[in-house]
Amino acid sequence: MIRPRPEGLALPVAAVVPALLAALRERGRAVLAAPPGTGKTTLVPLLLAAEFGGRVLVAEPRRMAARAAARRMAWLLGEEVGGTVGFTVRGERRVSPATAVEVVTTGVLLQRLQRDPELAGVGTVVLDECHERHLDADTATAFLLDVRSVLRPELRLLAASATTDTAAWARLLDGPVVEAEGVLHPVAVRWAPPPRPVRPPHGMSVDPALLEHVAATVRRALGEQEGDVLCFLPGAGEIARVAGMLGGSGAEVLQVHGRAPAAVQDAALRAGDRRRVLLATSVAESSLTVPGVRVVVDCGLAREPRMDHARGLGSLTTVRVSRAAAEQRAGRAGREAPGTVYRCWPEAEHARLARLPAPEIALADLTAFALQAACWGEPDAAGLALLDAPPPGALAAARTTLRGLGAVDAEGRATDRGRRLALLGLHPRLARALLDAAPEAGAARAAEVTALLSEELPSAYGSDLAAAWQRARHGGDPYGARWRSEARRLEGALRSSTPRHAGGARDEAATSGTGTTRPGDSRPGGTAAGGTGAGDSRPGGTAAGGTAAGGSRPGGTAAGGTGAGDSRAGGTGAGGGRLSDDAVAGLVAALAFPERIARRRGPGVHLMVGGTAAEVAGGIGEAEWIAVAVADRGAGRAGARARVAAVIDEDTARQAAGGVLSSCEEVLWRDGDVVARRVERLGAVELGTAPLRRPDPSALRAAVLEGVRAEGTGLLRWSREAEGLRQRMAFAHRVLGGAWPDVSEEALRERAPEWLGPELATARRRADLARVDAGAALNRLLPWATGEAARFAELVPERIEVPTGSRVRIDYTGEQPVLAVRLQELFGLRDTPSVAGVPVLVHLLSPAGRPAAVTADLASFWREGYRAVRAELRGRYPRHAWPEDPATAVPTRSVRPRR
Structure with missing residues (x-):
């Protein structure tokens, strides 16, 4: 008989318990809104157990709250924890056959639902502090609603909130809201x-x-x-x-x-x-x-x-x-x-x-959520009853990570390896590191380093993971005690998670066990608890950080999954004692975060496999290769800051991030010339190169084109004639428009394949471009197809014939064409020459070739400006003709003979 103390029955929530019991009896689900201090966490579960029978599971978001709630409820019954009231949190479980109310963390609840979706023996589940909107709590709620709809319609669900903002929860659970009055003092x-x-x-x-x-x-x-x-x-x-x-x-x-x-x-x-x-x-x-x-x-x-x-x-x-x-x-x-x-x-x-x-x-990383959903039979989470849908981009990134870990197949369904990772009670990345490092490092040492990564390290432990491991081993601080407890839990979970033919419920404190039938298994697209069979169905046969079953790598062990023929059982594995502690720390960190494996690029800076630069402080920053375990990137910063890292070697880098190891032929424009080479890369990190003797011609063409577009047409040979042609074409485009092409730098870079086609096909390096006659190539842009190109010399002539018969070059560099000619050669010319209807700007030169006057109206100059020029220059150049009336005078290129 469950009988709380009188002081418990006097708590404010007791007044609404009859209405709450009636709602759960009638609908099977309800929302309780009760301010803090009213007894919703401690009294309500006891009264639910007394009324309905069956075990009551109370899910709390934090271990501290779970232990405290269990102790308080046990006190209300005058008992010790482990009797009528017990609790299960990560690494600690105190329950007995007599336990009627069990307080668990939401993480433990998720583990239990994955192993036993029917929740055998459980009559009521209370989701406490649901207003805090923790991801585990939201996920557990969705799974529980699935369980009710498919397997256990009689299972009662109660969402308890310390706030009155419960409308969304009421809609989600399709149940009534019962509100308790608080006794909060002012x-x-x-x-x-x-x-x-x-x-x-x-x-x-x-x-x-x-x-x-x-x-x-x-x-x-x-x-x-x-x-x-x-x-x-x-x-x-x-x-x-x-x-x-x-x-x-x-x-x-x-x-x-x-x-x-x-x-x-x-x-x-x-x-x-x-x-x-x-x-x-x-x-x-x-x-x-x-x-x-x-x-x-x-x-x-x-x-x-x-x-x-x-x-x-x-x-x-x-x-x-x-x-x-x-x-x-x-x-x-x-x-x-x-x-x-x-x-x-x-x-x-x-x-x-x-x-x-x-x-x-x-806001959060959704990798663990995506794995939970995949194991539940909802790879895209679309069928889960969630208050807020996961952001599509974040979910897609999480599923990509899981495919790299070998946890899901190409369709997002959980593999056997994925289910094993999910049952280790860790983030999937850390679960992968623990699982794959154990055969080489030994289960105990792999568990110890993984435990270091499962919780934020004290700042006093420094940024070197291996040194932090040694400090935790020998330290007597509170963190060291917690770390040792977690390491033991992980070692036990690793060993007990070995696949077995016969399953059964196991201790959630170790967060291990085998799968059973799930609600998702009966849905279209769901997966059976047995997964994909003996073989791991990773995309392409490899995982990020692993190789297909039967593959080999330096070190002799497949870094990836537990594919066919893989006999790993989470034990010490062959050669488990071969590695030094430093190597083990690096291996675990690299397996957990393969995209954060980094190679030194300069003093204190490494480039990570994922493509982000990382600043690394201290002596560890001098290492050629590191695995970054903890990193952050401040707002507005392009690079990251490595807060915890371990030294590794290149073999470990290749082993852990084998899924992004690639070798390719690379022909590109780099540092001002074409580079043709064979490159081996680990993601964004370059491992080695070798010259490529016979590069693909199309790749060469693309690289040369890239160079022209990057550095411009200055790579070509521009003779005076070529420059003049470009200026004339620019003038035609500006004045005549239509089919006359734009020859600005930007336009020529963009249309390089059109006017440099043959040259691009034969050029192999910068020197080849330097020999290209730019003028001959530019001719290809003229409108030959319409026939207008044939009139180009007429419309925009290179030279103009003056009255003496001289053909004088026109300067098209400015907005207006310029004709620079000696004044005497224009005698008798009344009208100003024009090009395409635009009057040229005449620069009248002295006999020495220096500018004497500038005019765009020759007739006006002969009338008004010539006299002043004649008066200034006649004495200086007496042998040249200086007639009174230049408009009627005979043009000349010669001087009068000496007497």
């Missing part, structure tokens, strides 16, 4: 912005001035208010820095975050012997009540996932909190009594905050 708001402007957050960077202000605000709150202080900060690094600033405050300072030891997390949920300051991340926003808290100090920042799909870089970034999150945080101060919240930003900025936080599915 919370006074104190606006406490920094005294001086601080830099906005950038990536993982937070202005130290803001942290100093937050610490000062905590001290202020301790002096002005009673009770414990709960201070929200974005991450563990900021928590540690602020904790260091609070020495001598007189209060006990607790650091509460996902990486904190379980003992510290549990201590935060118990009343202390003296006044406390709890420095917490968002994990404390809406979990169980923290006793004694009367004050909240909110820095206004949070961490959200971001994914750069083009570069394959995922990371956390610091963002401003939403108004909804700010209200959730403030509410922590009013759970037990009136309280106060200090908000470290100006009141005027509050209204500009986003109303709600973005759902994780819209």
